[in-house]
Each structure stands twice: as C-alpha cells, then as structure tokens.
Amino acid sequence: MMRFSTLVKHPADWMTGGQGEHGAVLTSRIRLARNLRRQPFPGWAKREQRTAALDLMRPAVEALPAMKDGFSQELGDLSSVQKQVLVERHLISREHAARGDGSAAVIERRQSFSLMLNEEDHLRMQAIRPGLQLTAAFTALSELDSELEKSLEFAFDPTLGYLTTCPTNLGTGLRASAMLHLPGLVLSDQIGQVLQAVNKIGLAVRGLYGEGTESLGNLYQISNQSTLGESEETIIRRLERVIAQVANHERNAREKLLDDDPEMVADKIGRAYGVLRHAHIIDSKEALNHLSLLRLGGTLGFFPPETVILCDTLLMDIQPAHLQLHSGRKLSPEERDAIRAEIVRSRLLSLESPDNRSTTRDIKPLPDPNNPGDA
Amino acid sequence: MKCDFCDKKASVFLTQLVEGQMKKVCLCDHCAKERGVTDPTGFSLADVLLGGVAAGAGPFSAAKPPHATPGGGRKCPNCGFTLDDLRRVRRFGCSDCYTTFGEEVGQMVRGMHKGTSHVGKVPAGLMALHFRHQRIEELRSRLDQAVASESYEEAAGIRDEILQLNETKP
Numbered sequence: 001m002m003r004f005s006t007l008v009k010h011p012a013d014w015m016t017g018g019q020g021e022h023g024a025v026l027t028s029r030i031r032l033a034r035n036l037r038r039q040p041f042p043g044w045a046k047r048e049q050r051t052a053a054l055d056l057m058r059p060a061v062e063a064l065p066a067m068k069d070g071f072s073q074e075l076g077d078l079s080s081v082q083k084q085v086l087v088e089r090h091l092i093s094r095e096h097a098a099r100g101d102g103s104a105a106v107i108e109r110r111q112s113f114s115l116m117l118n119e120e121d122h123l124r125m126q127a128i129r130p131g132l133q134l135t136a137a138f139t140a141l142s143e144l145d146s147e148l149e150k151s152l153e154f155a156f157d158p159t160l161g162y163l164t165t166c167p168t169n170l171g172t173g174l175r176a177s178a179m180l181h182l183p184g185l186v187l188s189d190q191i192g193q194v195l196q197a198v199n200k201i202g203l204a205v206r207g208l209y210g211e212g213t214e215s216l217g218n219l220y221q222i223s224n225q226s227t228l229g230e231s232e233e234t235i236i237r238r239l240e241r242v243i244a245q246v247a248n249h250e251r252n253a254r255e256k257l258l259d260d261d262p263e264m265v266a267d268k269i270g271r272a273y274g275v276l277r278h279a280h281i282i283d284s285k286e287a288l289n290h291l292s293l294l295r296l297g298g299t300l301g302f303f304p305p306e307t308v309i310l311c312d313t314l315l316m317d318i319q320p321a322h323l324q325l326h327s328g329r330k331l332s333p334e335e336r337d338a339i340r341a342e343i344v345r346s347r348l349l350s351l352e353s354p355d356n357r358s359t360t361r362d363i364k365p366l367p368d369p370n371n372p373g374d375a
Numbered sequence: 376m377k378c379d380f381c382d383k384k385a386s387v388f389l390t391q392l393v394e395g396q397m398k399k400v401c402l403c404d405h406c407a408k409e410r411g412v413t414d415p416t417g418f419s420l421a422d423v424l425l426g427g428v429a430a431g432a433g434p435f436s437a438a439k440p441p442h443a444t445p446g447g448g449r450k451c452p453n454c455g456f457t458l459d460d461l462r463r464v465r466r467f468g469c470s471d472c473y474t475t476f477g478e479e480v481g482q483m484v485r486g487m488h489k490g491t492s493h494v495g496k497v498p499a500g501l502m503a504l505h506f507r508h509q510r511i512e513e514l515r516s517r518l519d520q521a522v523a524s525e526s527y528e529e530a531a532g533i534r535d536e537i538l539q540l541n542e543t544k545p
Contacts, residue, residue, distance in 0.1 A: 040454040044468040155470030161493030163470045172495045229490015
C-alpha cells in the first residue's frame, strides 16, 4: 500500500486540471453514503462493533480495482497534521479527521476517489473531478459502489432507499457539489442575488468563511440538499444546469467589468500581483483573496492561462497543515505567515508583470472552459 | 467584534443563506473549531442558528449517556437504540431502527426531501432478491389455485419450482 508521503507528494489530478483549462468551476464532487445492513451505525456502535464493521469493509474496499496501489490507513495511525492535510485536500471530512482507531481512509493513488470507513455512515465514498463533471464523477463512483455491493450487503429499503445514520441523506445517499470561483459576480455586486436564486430552488450554497457577504477567495460551493424522491440523474442534471448558468453569469460579469471599468480590474489584479510577489508576511485570508484576483487575471489574459493552475495548486499548498508538512515541524502562526509568503514568492518568481503583457496583446476573456466548442 | 457564543474576540465571520435569508455569525477561533465551522464541506449555519450543532457536536456517541434511559418507549431489538435516543440526536442506531421507528421516520422525512419514496439506484443483488420474492409469491398463489382445482400434476411442478428458487443463494 502507498505511503502517506507518496500520496500527498503530488497535487491531485483534479487540482492540476486534467482538462487544461479552468474557469469558474474548479471541481466537481460526488459523495455516496452507504451502510452495512443490521450493523450498528458508527456513531452508535460499541468499539468492538465498529472494529468488526471495519474488518468487514476494509478488505472489500482495498480489493477494488480502482484502489490498486492506493493509500489505506486507520486514522489512529495518522498524525494530526497528516489528517489535517487530507482535510485540506478534501479527501476526508473534518469529522472524520477527529476520529481514531476503528475508522479508516482509503484513497485512490491519484486522489480522484476517497473512501471514508466508519465516518458518520459506515461508508462515505467520494469522487472528485476537475471542472464541471458531475455526471462523469457519478458514473465512476456508481461503478465502484456496484463493485462493492458484490461483497458487502448494504442497508436498503424499497421505500426509503439507502438507509443512512441521518435521515437527511436517505434515498440516494447522494451529495453532488461543485466548487466555484466567482470574483466577477462579487466585484460587480451580483453575488447575493445569484446565490439567493440558487438557494431558492432548493440547492445549498456554502462559502468558505469570510466577512460580510464575501466568502474567502471568492470561492463558493453549490450542492443538492434533497436526497429522497428523485433519481441520481435528476438531481445531478438539475445541479449541472444551475452551475452552468452561474458559471455563465460569472463569465458575463467578467466581460462586463472589463468593458465598463477596465482600470478598476487592472488595478485590483495589479495590486494582488504586487502583494503576492513581494510580501514577506501574509496570512491565509489575505493570500487567498489575492490569489483569487491573480486567478481571475489568468482567465482574463493578464497572465498566461497556466497561471490558473498555479493558483489552484497554491490555494492548497498555503493552508496551515500543508505548510507544516512542507517544513516538517509544528509552526507558530507568525512562522506560517512567513513561510506562506516565501512559498508564494518563489512560485510566482517567473510570473511576469501584467504591465509587460497587456502592451503586447489584447486583453480578452478566454472562451468558456465548460464549452470548449465555442472558442 | 465579540464571538456570538462566548465573550472572546471573534475571528471567524460566516455568512450563509438560510431559507433565502442572509444570516451572519461571528465566532472566536475556539468556538469555530468546536462547531466545525471551518469545514467548508460539512457545515450549515442553520445548525448553529437552530442550535443543532451545539446540541450534538461531534460524533454523537460522545454526547450519549452510558446507559440509554428506560422509559424512552420503543427500543430497537437489533441495536438497543431507543425512542429517547432518536429524539435527542435525530439520527438512527442501525438499519433496523428504520423499521422500529417507522412512524417517526415518516414524520421526520416529510418536508425534508423532494419526495417521500426512493427513486434511483437499487443494489443489483437486492433487485434479484426482490424479483425472486415476487416470483415466489406469484407461484404460491398459483399453487393454491392448482391445489384448489385438484390439478395435482401442475401443483407438483409449481412446488418444485418454488423449492428450487428457495435454494438459490442470494
């Protein structure tokens, strides 16, 4: 089995974007909740019962073709920094990281699938893909689920569907979500309106934490709330449609900002570039907000397109646990801010100033990455 | 600004749309961590506002008393989870609890989802099992008819078919 250091040495496939281009949609995630029939759910099970369930599931999960040469560890065998790194990579949940013996994480080597054993449910399976690919992620994960079903007896009821610890996950056990980068809608003050509309049709919107209506780094997650009464395909199709619409609004907002107020846009992106290139102390909030603008600059032609991937990788690498893993020791917040600035400066060393660029070429938004056809 | 839960200085500010309304919560580092607010995947402001997180923070086994209180009414014969437990944590103890507390399930699920009965994927094994049960039921009623009409030869054939189906492993 793969070692922790090998697993996290490289960024996940979905972080560096198998598709090449990134726009408003960073990643698509599908989660399926499954439980073993008649075995007490992890939160209610006694220690021996939890271990027994784990012993049933773990061999089946490790034997999955997708998990060949993958990573598999009981959480009690991971340090808190290692667990936190997995949380920052979205490979395990925060709740799962709080667990120890009797719970495990099994992760595909390229980090596209991760399975949490004995989380809130016996099994929480997840597939992540870059860009807007909810259907592809679901198809892949559903195959994995069908494979597991051959060796594990899942709790299922013809009326209630897959039975879960919490009734909010009954039915399909499906949570589909996408992470969106929406700086255009934030800068043009349309974000509240758009998110409210999304919320109104029964989808959940979550930001990262942030003051006022701004979420950190202009990042938002949209996901389904209802899991019972509609098929997986219906849920995903609706979500994909809504997300594509939001991405489209974002693209229009960016274009309009460039038309109406090109100086403001250039100023914001230029300042972000200046700070990130030259800061020696930077906290994670400031870094994320500037990286967001740099990323925007990457899609608007202020920087080469690969800047987007650079930003997405940095987004992960400057988080606290990643910094501690990188420096191999526990860091005080002050030390973290210094090391964070150092990493950002070194990665941006070869990124040329937008001023040198805009004189030689027309600044134009890139084609919609979710619609490669309309270039 | 002060934390909404204790008097320490707030450092995490969270804004979320809850039922179409913008809600804001300020928390200090400690309370934010305790309530899982810094986890973008699993947190809903509604939980904080409605007290759900405060009541059942973390894995709910931590919050449960060592012995389930008697008098909590029904108890799941498979896992010992009681109606009291259900009322406290709003979650279930095992898959059989959904049968034990069928009535409560109905009340909880109403309004929670777009529908009240499952549409979508069914485990393939269960599908086969389901069809087999259906087939056996059908054969049994034909057997009764055959016996009633004294067609014993037909009845014997049906009986053999039922026996064969019952022997097949799931």
